[in-house]
Amino acid sequence: LTHLSVPAPRHYHDVGLLEPVGVDPSSGYRRYAPSQVTRAQLVRRLRELRMPLPDVRGTRCSGYTARDAAVAAHLERMERELDRTREVVASLRTLLREPLVPAPVELRRMAGTTLAIRETVARSDLPSWCEAAFPELYAAVATAGLMITGTVGGLCPDDVFEHGAGEFAAFVPISGTAGAIGRAEPYTLPAADLAIMLHAGPFTDLDRTYGALGSHVSDQLRAAEGPIPELYVVAPQHSSDPATYRTEVCWPVHLTKEA
Amino acid sequence: LTHLSVPAPRHYHDVGLLEPVGVDPSSGYRRYAPSQVTRAQLVRRLRELRMPLPDVRGTRCSGYTARDAAVAAHLERMERELDRTREVVASLRTLLREPLVPAPVELRRMAGTTLAIRETVARSDLPSWCEAAFPELYAAVATAGLMITGTVGGLCPDDVFEHGAGEFAAFVPISGTAGAIGRAEPYTLPAADLAIMLHAGPFTDLDRTYGALGSHVSDQLRAAEGPIPELYVVAPQHSSDPATYRTEVCWPVHLTKEA
DNA sequence: TTGCTCCTCACGTCACGTGAGGTGGC
DNA sequence: TTGCTCCTCACGTCACGTGAGGTGGC
Numbered sequence: 001l002t003h004l005s006v007p008a009p010r011h012y013h014d015v016g017l018l019e020p021v022g023v024d025p026s027s028g029y030r031r032y033a034p035s036q037v038t039r040a041q042l043v044r045r046l047r048e049l050r051m052p053l054p055d056v057r058g059t060r061c062s063g064y065t066a067r068d069a070a071v072a073a074h075l076e077r078m079e080r081e082l083d084r085t086r087e088v089v090a091s092l093r094t095l096l097r098e099p100l101v102p103a104p105v106e107l108r109r110m111a112g113t114t115l116a117i118r119e120t121v122a123r124s125d126l127p128s129w130c131e132a133a134f135p136e137l138y139a140a141v142a143t144a145g146l147m148i149t150g151t152v153g154g155l156c157p158d159d160v161f162e163h164g165a166g167e168f169a170a171f172v173p174i175s176g177t178a179g180a181i182g183r184a185e186p187y188t189l190p191a192a193d194l195a196i197m198l199h200a201g202p203f204t205d206l207d208r209t210y211g212a213l214g215s216h217v218s219d220q221l222r223a224a225e226g227p228i229p230e231l232y233v234v235a236p237q238h239s240s241d242p243a244t245y246r247t248e249v250c251w252p253v254h255l256t257k258e259a
Numbered sequence: 260l261t262h263l264s265v266p267a268p269r270h271y272h273d274v275g276l277l278e279p280v281g282v283d284p285s286s287g288y289r290r291y292a293p294s295q296v297t298r299a300q301l302v303r304r305l306r307e308l309r310m311p312l313p314d315v316r317g318t319r320c321s322g323y324t325a326r327d328a329a330v331a332a333h334l335e336r337m338e339r340e341l342d343r344t345r346e347v348v349a350s351l352r353t354l355l356r357e358p359l360v361p362a363p364v365e366l367r368r369m370a371g372t373t374l375a376i377r378e379t380v381a382r383s384d385l386p387s388w389c390e391a392a393f394p395e396l397y398a399a400v401a402t403a404g405l406m407i408t409g410t411v412g413g414l415c416p417d418d419v420f421e422h423g424a425g426e427f428a429a430f431v432p433i434s435g436t437a438g439a440i441g442r443a444e445p446y447t448l449p450a451a452d453l454a455i456m457l458h459a460g461p462f463t464d465l466d467r468t469y470g471a472l473g474s475h476v477s478d479q480l481r482a483a484e485g486p487i488p489e490l491y492v493v494a495p496q497h498s499s500d501p502a503t504y505r506t507e508v509c510w511p512v513h514l515t516k517e518a
Numbered sequence: 519t520t521g522c523t524c525c526t527c528a529c530g531t532c533a534c535g536t537g538a539g540g541t542g543g544c
Numbered sequence: 545t546t547g548c549t550c551c552t553c554a555c556g557t558c559a560c561g562t563g564a565g566g567t568g569g570c
Contacts, residue, residue, distance in 0.1 A: 265561095423535085543550100544547095
């Protein structure tokens with residue numbers, strides 16, 4: 001009648017999501033009322049859209065507006081997931097069809113004064129976090145009357161990929177010094193020798209340049225500790241076409257004297 | 260370097276999906292070669308697209324064409340899932356915004372000679388199964404030189420919804436008799452008294468009419484055993500717009516003499 | 519010598535699906 | 545009396561994530 005499977009309403013009873021109107025004390029039979037059918041239909045649709053049971057339970061008694069808001073929020077999450085899927089599909093096609101021509105590796109030293117926002121960020125939140133952080137940094141630079149003296153970037157510790165979260169730093173190199181403005185604080189980039197490779201294309205393909213650069217470093221250089229800086233030469237703030245993005249991936253190395 | 264998490268390659272080793280080139284016998288340390296990076300990148304993309312690990316393993320040593328075929332098949336599954344998601348979203352919106360105006364219930368008797376394809380079908384396969392079955396039935400009717408004497412339909416036992424699979428029968432009422440033609444076989448609909456409600460709109464919303472009709476039957480009539488016939492008055496073969504679909508849902512009842 | 523990384527179990531996750539084994543109503 | 549439905553555990557699923565507890569290399 002509701003098109004639910006047999007075990008489903010039992011489980012919903014166990015977790016308190018859809019309570020029978022009565023349970024026979026001797027046989028344990030669950031009885032439901034016709035008025036519960038609509039509720040069951042809602043639950044079934046939300047579950048087909050993979051909404052977690054606790055969230056579904058949250059829509060129970062709330063009025064129309066609160067429930068609609070929860071549903072809308074879930075639909076928006078699904079939209080984002082969909083965008084992500086499209087990106088990964090494109091990235092998969094690229095991987096299968098276009099062999100990576102490794103870009104040349106350049107050795108450079110990095111250090112300098114920046115204005116930075118540093119926070120512990122989950123890996124999956126990184127894109128949206130950056131989307132908010134960089135405009136904030138630009139605004140802070142303008143407020144302080146400073147000049148941007150180089151390429152904006154991010155400092156990504158290993159933990160972000162290896163453990164799913166870590167302290168990411170989004171930075172803008174500046175002239176002069178400033179105090180903290182909102183979340184933006186003065187920050188001096190740790191001095192480091194870097195092997196640098198330019199990545200052309202969407203961020204979703206960044207791992208290919210990481211792979212090429214990391215292989216190169218492990219073959220021909222000596223890797224050093226420390227987070228990996230990325231410099232966003234062409235990024236969403238400059239272009240709306242991911243194919244035109246340019247990112248410098250910077251691998252810390254020990255420069256040994258071998259001459 | 261590959262942007263995989265720490266436990267992931269360990270698990271891939273356990274299940275034989277990505278073997279290290281060597282394992283230190285004393286410490287158990289896994290060693291990987293730079294040449295494995297590309298493989299890891301492929302695995303990561305396929306996993307982000309939720310391809311099951313056994314399927315990912317299947318892409319291992321196969322050549323480009325076989326691998327591309329597996330990937331293409333997976334992408335097609337994802338496309339279908341996406342279409343389904345869009346349907347359910349629309350259905351959810353309908354459920355929240357448009358209260359169901361219950362259609363009138365009509366009592367009718369059904370019985371007759373048909374040509375039918377009967378097979379055990381999983382619930383999720385029903386739409387694609389019907390898409391193949393009905394053209395086959397029409398072709399069989401034409402081959403046998405028969406006339407279609409009524410509305411085509413399907414006989415859906417409770418099991419399909421309650422247990423995920425059951426013996427579904429797609430049928431076409433015919434004049435006269437015929438032998439088996441391919442999967443199509445002569446079939447006499449079991450005689451039954453039916454409470455019938457017309458459903459207007461996409462199949463995804465069918466449960467609402469089931470709910471309304473089932474509630475009506477349980478309130479005012481006596482339900483009988485047996486599979487539930489559906490008559491496809493306007494269906495995909497007649498119209499490309501799901502909003503124009505018309506389906507008669509037929510609930511078996513006992514007609515008691517109460518006059 | 520001290521961290522640090524790597525290791526190996528072992529258990530948790532999430533929403534049911536799937537038997538095993540038993541019981542009330544027609 | 546015989547099926548049939550409903551019931552209650554209890555375990556399986558799937559791809560890792562998450563500690564607990566231990567060990568080798570700098």
